[in-house]
Amino acid sequence: MNFESWWLIFLPLLFGLGWVAARIDFRQMLRESRDLPDSYFKGLNFLLNEQPDRAIDAFVEVAKLDPETTELHFALGSLFRRRGEMERAIRVHQSLLSRADLPAREREHALHEIAQDYLKAGMLDRAEMAYVELKNTRYQEPAARALVRIYESEHDWAKAIEAVRKLGRLTQESVPQLVHYHCEITQSFLDQRPPDIASARAALDEACAVIGADDKASAASRARVLMLEAQLARTAGDAALERRRLLVLLDEAPDYAGLVAADLRRNFEATQESDVLLECLASHYAAHPSLDLFDVLFGLTWGQQGQQAAWAFAQQALTEHPSLLGLERALATQLKCASAPLSQEAAPLGLIALPLMQKLIGRHTPRFDRYSCRACGFQARVHYWQCPGCHGWETYSAKRLEEQI
Ligand SMILES: [Zn+2]
Numbered sequence: 001m002n003f004e005s006w007w008l009i010f011l012p013l014l015f016g017l018g019w020v021a022a023r024i025d026f027r028q029m030l031r032e033s034r035d036l037p038d039s040y041f042k043g044l045n046f047l048l049n050e051q052p053d054r055a056i057d058a059f060v061e062v063a064k065l066d067p068e069t070t071e072l073h074f075a076l077g078s079l080f081r082r083r084g085e086m087e088r089a090i091r092v093h094q095s096l097l098s099r100a101d102l103p104a105r106e107r108e109h110a111l112h113e114i115a116q117d118y119l120k121a122g123m124l125d126r127a128e129m130a131y132v133e134l135k136n137t138r139y140q141e142p143a144a145r146a147l148v149r150i151y152e153s154e155h156d157w158a159k160a161i162e163a164v165r166k167l168g169r170l171t172q173e174s175v176p177q178l179v180h181y182h183c184e185i186t187q188s189f190l191d192q193r194p195p196d197i198a199s200a201r202a203a204l205d206e207a208c209a210v211i212g213a214d215d216k217a218s219a220a221s222r223a224r225v226l227m228l229e230a231q232l233a234r235t236a237g238d239a240a241l242e243r244r245r246l247l248v249l250l251d252e253a254p255d256y257a258g259l260v261a262a263d264l265r266r267n268f269e270a271t272q273e274s275d276v277l278l279e280c281l282a283s284h285y286a287a288h289p290s291l292d293l294f295d296v297l298f299g300l301t302w303g304q305q306g307q308q309a310a311w312a313f314a315q316q317a318l319t320e321h322p323s324l325l326g327l328e329r330a331l332a333t334q335l336k337c338a339s340a341p342l343s344q345e346a347a348p349l350g351l352i353a354l355p356l357m358q359k360l361i362g363r364h365t366p367r368f369d370r371y372s373c374r375a376c377g378f379q380a381r382v383h384y385w386q387c388p389g390c391h392g393w394e395t396y397s398a399k400r401l402e403e404q405i
Pocket of ligand 1: 374391
């Protein structure tokens with residue numbers, strides 16, 4: 001196409017049209033901003049100055065003047081929830097949901113908001129209903145996560161299994177907690193009085209199937225399944241099988257040996273084979289030292305070879321792995337089991353009054369004698385598979401705080 005010089009006369013015309021359009025836009029913007037009540041700008045200003053309380057008052061004023069503004073209601077509801085005013089947050093979102101003319105997209109948004117309100121307010125049944133309604137919407141992923149959390153807190157493991165499988169399909173994420181849900185079901189059958197062994201076995205088979213299908217299964221989940229297999233065997237009166245499962249755990253999840261050290265001791269003592277266990281645990285301790293293994297080894301050595309040998313082991317072990325907790329446990333065994341006082345030569349500590357020494361050490365050990373969550377730092381006297389603080393799975397180390405220093 002050839003350029004014709006007379007086309008140039010259109011240029012000023014185009015500029016003129018652009019100028020007119022810009023003026024119209026600007027006027028429109030000015031008119032709209034004039035239409036907004038002063039309270040809106042006051043609220044915005046309070047928000048920017050991090051004064052959410054005063055911002056809320058200002059926005060409530062705007063909302064009264066213009067009840068149709070959905071965005072403002074969403075902002076208000078969210079502010080109320082953040083401040084913990086759950087009743088007000090729920091009321092705001094309910095009023096949005098009650099509007100017949102609310103577009104579908106905003107209805108989903110309001111449903112997601114009210115579901116979060118219910119969850120934060122602890123109204124789990126209502127939160128569950130709202131989240132279930134959100135499936136097949138753009139909020140399906142956060143809804144699936146929230147449902148998993150709700151079923152976990154209700155200990156509704158069957159629904160949690162279903163929800164976490166769905167979450168896995170939605171996000172392609174691994175869901176390591178799945179095996180733990182089956183373990184929780186197993187444990188609940190074992191805790192019944194009398195224990196329901198057949199149901200526990202069926203639930204544990206499911207856990208084994210999950211682990212079998214996951215070549216990246218963690219040592220923690222393998223340890224838990226093996227511990228439950230051992231507990232199930234013990235409950236069913238099969239001590240030989242219990243022993244085999246516990247010994248497999250030493251191989252497959254060596255860091256978790258401390259959690260089963262006492263069970264191993266009881267199992268081997270029942271058949272007068274403590275000497276076999278002493279040998280086995282001594283070599284395990286050399287590679288994977290832990291406080292609970294030390295405790296059991298000290299007691300076994302004492303029983304098999306006498307208190308002098310036990311203290312010789314303690315001296316070597318505590319030199320290599322200094323531990324106030326270990327020393328306190330050894331002193332407790334000494335005070336409980338010694339029929340005669342420890343001789344001066346054998347006592348690595350010198351013979352100041354042992355009860356006094358135990359008391360002095362005992363004043364400092366409780367703060368180390370805890371398991372701790374790697375994710376949130378929540379501390380507890382017992383080991384948890386799910387952190388009671390942040391609800392993360394497998395976040396607890398199998399070792400106590402002192403051993404992690
Ligand atoms: Zn935690």
